[in-house]
Amino acid sequence: MEVRQCEQCAKCSGGCPTGFAMDYLPHQIVRLLQLELKETVLESQALWLCTDCKICLSLCPHQINLPNIMKELKREARMSGAGKVQAYHDAFLASVERYGRTSAALALGIRNGSDKEIRWPLLKRGKIKVFRGRVHDKVAMKRLFAQGKRRTLDV
Amino acid sequence: MSELAYYPGCLNHTASREYDESLRLVADKLDIPLREVPDWNCCGGNSASSLDIGLAYTLPARNLVQAHTISKEVVVPCPICYENLLESKQELAHNEALAASLAEALDTEVRDVPEPLSALQIFTAETVLEKIRLYARKSLSGLKVAAYYGCRQKTESLDQLLLALGGEGLNWPYRNECCGGRISGGNDKIAKTMVGRIVDMARECGAEAIVTACPLCHANLDLRQFQLRRDQNTPLIPVFYFTQLIGLTLGIDPSALGLNKHFVSTERALTSAGIK
Ligand code: SF4
Numbered sequence: 001m002e003v004r005q006c007e008q009c010a011k012c013s014g015g016c017p018t019g020f021a022m023d024y025l026p027h028q029i030v031r032l033l034q035l036e037l038k039e040t041v042l043e044s045q046a047l048w049l050c051t052d053c054k055i056c057l058s059l060c061p062h063q064i065n066l067p068n069i070m071k072e073l074k075r076e077a078r079m080s081g082a083g084k085v086q087a088y089h090d091a092f093l094a095s096v097e098r099y100g101r102t103s104a105a106l107a108l109g110i111r112n113g114s115d116k117e118i119r120w121p122l123l124k125r126g127k128i129k130v131f132r133g134r135v136h137d138k139v140a141m142k143r144l145f146a147q148g149k150r151r152t153l154d155v
Numbered sequence: 156m157s158e159l160a161y162y163p164g165c166l167n168h169t170a171s172r173e174y175d176e177s178l179r180l181v182a183d184k185l186d187i188p189l190r191e192v193p194d195w196n197c198c199g200g201n202s203a204s205s206l207d208i209g210l211a212y213t214l215p216a217r218n219l220v221q222a223h224t225i226s227k228e229v230v231v232p233c234p235i236c237y238e239n240l241l242e243s244k245q246e247l248a249h250n251e252a253l254a255a256s257l258a259e260a261l262d263t264e265v266r267d268v269p270e271p272l273s274a275l276q277i278f279t280a281e282t283v284l285e286k287i288r289l290y291a292r293k294s295l296s297g298l299k300v301a302a303y304y305g306c307r308q309k310t311e312s313l314d315q316l317l318l319a320l321g322g323e324g325l326n327w328p329y330r331n332e333c334c335g336g337r338i339s340g341g342n343d344k345i346a347k348t349m350v351g352r353i354v355d356m357a358r359e360c361g362a363e364a365i366v367t368a369c370p371l372c373h374a375n376l377d378l379r380q381f382q383l384r385r386d387q388n389t390p391l392i393p394v395f396y397f398t399q400l401i402g403l404t405l406g407i408d409p410s411a412l413g414l415n416k417h418f419v420s421t422e423r424a425l426t427s428a429g430i431k
């Protein structure tokens with residue numbers, strides 16, 4: 001795995017825009033992976049704070065693809081049930097599975113307890129719709145999600 | 156110009172409706188005929204890739220398939236949707252198993268899917284800029300605008316656009332700083348901190364307005380700034396979609412461009428710049 005090449009220069013963490021809020025900084029995540037402490041990594045909040053901005057990748061002297069590693073780890077955390085999986089992603093995907101589209105409230109995370117104060121200002125501007133647009137071809141959407149679940153179980 | 160497929164994306168029908176509205180109006184004025192992709196679905200946003208990498212490709216791919224009867228290209232306003240559609244097209248080109256399972260799920264052939272083009276790319280093509288200069292009724296010369304590209308758009312095209320609109324992009328360091336839009340759902344406090352830093356920097360550099368091409372950046376900068384107002388006494392900086400700035404210089408009515416849908420008022424900036 002490419003993490004072996006990491007020399008712990010911490011350039012990635014220096015540039016990471018959400019590092020200030022992470023429990024383990026990006027270079028520490030890599031170090032934990034080097035030490036094969038996977039469980040600690042899967043439980044880390046840091047995975048869910050990665051914005052996939054790719055700054056770390058642009059700074060890394062070894063082109064270690066942390067954004068992709070973070071995404072893989074998120075999938076693993078979600079499957080193993082080990083991690084602090086964010087309810088946000090589950091609600092988002094449930095909405096896409098059901099309606100084919102997602103609502104602004106979900107995209108902005110309002111249902112998950114945060115941001116209640118902006119619900120009314122958004123409604124007033126017609127930015128949250130009571131009747132959301134839907135995909136008519138429900139069968140296609142169902143099949144796509146069914147394939148996804150099968151693949152996830154197969155791994 | 157022949158008709159182009161247009162994929163609005165979920166946010167453009169809700170939180171960033173003014174992006175959609177202004178884009179359509181401006182496209183109309185500039186003779187770029189758009190047709191909405193029929194029965195489009197969510198591209199999977201930031202979440203599909205956290206469930207299953209296959210789904211992260213097949214959700215956007217269905218839209219490419221839906222668009223293929225309209226044109227060889229599909230215009231995508233949101234940089235996140237754009238990236239998802241693009242990566243999906245690239246994956247489909249060499250992953251036969253994926254293409255086969257997609258064809259099975261959609262019960263159709265999957266071949267020659269269209270090429271995604273970002274809306275910013277379309278509107279800043281030299282021929283379109285030329286047309287904008289030709290049709291312009293107002294100028295942005297009185298407004299100091301900071302072009303904000305966010306983490307996805309590694310171009311200079313917003314600055315080129317500002318020049319065509321009679322203005323000039325401000326020199327400031329945070330043009331590519333990440334706004335946290337992709338994690339702001341469920342992490343609003345963190346997003347507010349990130350937005351605060353960006354807006355403070357813009358203010359320090361003398362910006363009277365910010366322009367963006369991303370609905371997540373806009374929702375984040377506009378809405379979170381409005382929320383932050385409670386804690387600060389500093390003046391707020393209005394955030395525009397590039398399509399709204401084009402519309403204003405073409406003389407389109409500000410409310411038709413959705414300026415009244417913003418959280419941070421655009422009034423003062425536009426009045427003092429003599430645009431309104
Ligand atoms: S891609 Fe993720 S880990 Fe890398 S700098 Fe951006 S937020 Fe940090």
Ligand code: SF4
Binds near residue numbers: 011059063066
């Ligand atoms: S920048 Fe690259 S080499 Fe340096 S600590 Fe981060 S991952 Fe390791």
